[in-house]
Amino acid sequence: MATADPQVHDEHEHGEFIAHHFDNAEQQYDSGKLGIWVFLVTEVLFFSGLFVAYTLYRSHHPEIFDQAHVFLDKWLGGLNTVVLLFSSLTMALGVRYAQLGKNKLVAFFVLITMVCAAVFIGVKAIEYSHKWDQGILVSSAFNYTTVHAVPATAIGKALHISDYLVYLSAIPAILLVGFLIAAVGFTVGGKKILGIFCGCMAITAGGYFLGVVGAQVYMNVTDGGVGGSHASQPILLYAQEDHAADDQAGAVDDHGDANEEHSADDHGSQASHGPDPTKFVRDIGIFFSIYYCMTGLHAFHIIGGIIALAWILWRSLLGQWRSDYFGPVDYVGLYWHLVDLIWIFLFPMLYLID
Amino acid sequence: MGTTIKATPEIFGHAENNFFNASSGWKSWAFTLDHKRIGIMYLIGVTTALFLAGVFALVLRSHLWIANSEMLTPAMYNQMFTLHGAVMVFAFIIPSIPAALGNMVLPMMLGAKDVAFPRLNLMSFYLWVIGTGCLLYAILAGYGLDTGWTFYTPYSIETESGVIYATAGAFVLGFSSIFTGINFLVTVNTMRLPGQGWFKLPLFIWSLYATAIIQILATPVLGITLLLLISERLMSIGIFDPRYGGDPVLFQHFFWFYSHPAVYIMILPAMGVISELIAVYSQKRIFGYSFIAFSSVAIALLGFLVWGHHLFTSGQSLVVTLIFSAITFSVAIPSAVKVFNWLATMYKGSILLATPMCYALSFIFLFGIGGLTGLFLGALSTDIHLHDTYFVVAHFHFVMVGGTLTALLGGLFHWWPKMFGRMYNDMLGRVGCFLVFTGFNLTFFPQFVMGSRGMPRRYATYDPEYQIFHQWSTIGAFLLGIGILLAFAVLVYAAFKGPKVGGNPFKAASLEWQSSSPPDFHNFLHKPVMTDPYDFDAMVYDEDLDTYIHREFADPAKVPPRVEPIHH
């Protein structure tokens, strides 16, 4: 109990990184760590609602999922999976070097993580813009056409890309240019660290365009771009739908009213143009509602992650991490891995439906 | 540093230098990271919400004075009860005890200088401000809101009113609540005093801990629910909309997966307050400590398994309904465990009927009725009859007002001298409590009767047969309003003009009383010493300070040395 031993009451040496209400570095670290784990718990439950919606519709209306998933390209999804897994590796390496107090390496690996995140967003932008072009939208607006919309904006026409892609890319383009200018300005003005930071941010914004270009090239090669009017996946759909219709006849019967009648006469023309929208099962749009909610919320978390990583990058450039103070890198890392974890499940759930 | 001194007023008595005057200027409040100041700002905030929503309630009750009243149009009536419910639930009752009282005392009960994440704490408060602002914007901008606080689809998708603003507000308020939960959970885990094991914590801490578990596990689901509803309204995604194949009852599952646990967010902290009050004002070790502690956690966990009892009449399948009904009954067990333990604590205690104790006793009575009527509603056959009648309205007001609000008032009276270093007028406090108790019963007891006779809830007009009950209820509501006003008047007067008191006027034994009143900016000027929170015999009266101190400190040689706070 109470003792008058003054030693006991000496404050621990309070490094400037220890907040005043903590006794020591370890207590501070443990608190932060538990805090971030608990925050991840809230994230899991936040997403859980969407998982409920998914499970529910998939189990009650499998026919919707059978028919709709072919609009998602599993190779693009797979590419994004690999990108995210790689970013998780670099993040884990960043945490490792923060624990060793090697700030330059932390900055390096965090930068790679950010670039991967941006690539991911770039690929998603391609996926989204192509779907929007073809009217593949949430249920109330779902209005699929087999042809892509003709670009109307100047950039769209010039580059032969979707208008939606032009809109989506506006902010990354502004960021890219802005950060480039800032990087040069700061470097010339002698603010070296700020210059490097802005340079890294510009590289990250560039990552977005890396993703966009890569995915667009892939789409063009597989004939799914605006240039080619017949997307590869719809052809795939058609091939598969024929036999899906057979073993599904029972399940689809009540809803898929239009299923049989049109098939005979439309068959020839559709094979080259994608699926006949009149053959869609009822409520097919709800798949895309769920798809957009899940991937949209996830993409939002990726963007949040980039912002958090930028903060870590900045502090790494200032050289703030040491072996008894690396908590923030660890916490942001955990968040980043969770975003990856969620994608690990979203990928097979949305892209790999058999 | 570290020289032995005698127990001085700065350490245990009435401190002239305290967290109120540690710094000044509006910025020292607006950007404060001090949990005590944040707690006080929260208190002002939630009380404002209480009065606002209380005014809505009085308007409603006035309207219902006669059967076919034309005071409000039916549309206005709908908006009025929605705003009353939404503001009361999301902006007042959920943050009330944890964020206002909990912020004040939780770190001090642990002997800590602050919560684990002070900035998150401040952010939680500002999110509360923003969220409440959004909720109110729905009225001020003339949109109104007429869905009821439950926002059920498909009506909430179709109505023209400001559902988006209101749900955005509730969404933000949800995050405010989550941040409080994270903060408290981590603080209790990592910032206890050395030697302060889990079973040496005051029971208020246990209940706040259990509350934090619910806030963390349930509130995110509210977030996603409201986000989906907002998307539904903005672009008709169809997940809850049968016109596109969506499932409107799914919304009810989503909503109650949060909102049933949320009723325990409201009641658990109240139970924690009552555990403290009963022990202190009976001057007796709390009976069945570990039962009360574990029943909080049991309630928190079981609370996740019963949400379907709100869907008994929504077309829920029979099997699921049966399961939910059975589990609903089991939740009553841990609640009853607490009540029995409180009663056993009072048995042969030296009961002091001070204002806080009066509130504690009302709580036991009112919560008892509220909880027991919950069982009627949890039973399938009776619920079919009682669902959506005034019986349900009376049930939840007994637990939310009779339970939570009563406990909040009791807690405020108990900790007020600690927060402000001044004493209130005990007689007037008791009068206020009496008015609250009588007014409350007069308001809501008739609602049980008319509810069981078939008076449906949320109706602007009614059959004249029920008029007499409505009139009692309206009279009671005004009485209740006067009682609450009086209670707050007594408190506010005391904060400025009351006689000064020392650190521990009530002979309480938990750690927050081991400081001066009002506490220092750093909470304790000495290194707090772990004591038993329910060992009242260890507290002795110190004549110099005119307050109680732990007997360890009565001997000057044992007084812990004063620690100079470190400033960065």
Next chain:
Amino acid sequence: MADHHDHTSFAHPVSVKLLVTVFVALILLTILTVVSAGQLPRPFGLWVAMGIATVKAALVMLFFMHMFWDKPFNIMAFMSSLLFASLFISMTLMDTGHYQDTIDQFPREPVAQPAAPAQP
């Protein structure tokens, strides 16, 4: 001041070799799941895909997220989220099947105005 805290006691740097090994395993599993998609008979495909995803998630959690070395309480806290999420899913799923007919009969908003396939 007597310092009983080894200042680095709470840092557990994971070796580069282990991290890279885990990454390689994750990539192999990803390839496996993409390649196996659509190859297996009806209910199995789903289970295999979800099983692989679970293994991948476990690898990320154990090594990238340091769960292998973490405090038991943190692990328990995180795992509880999965427990409650599955509770939410399973109880809801148990019920909603019951009234799907009603939803199926509900008149639909005329949405997907199917555009006729364009002729080249």
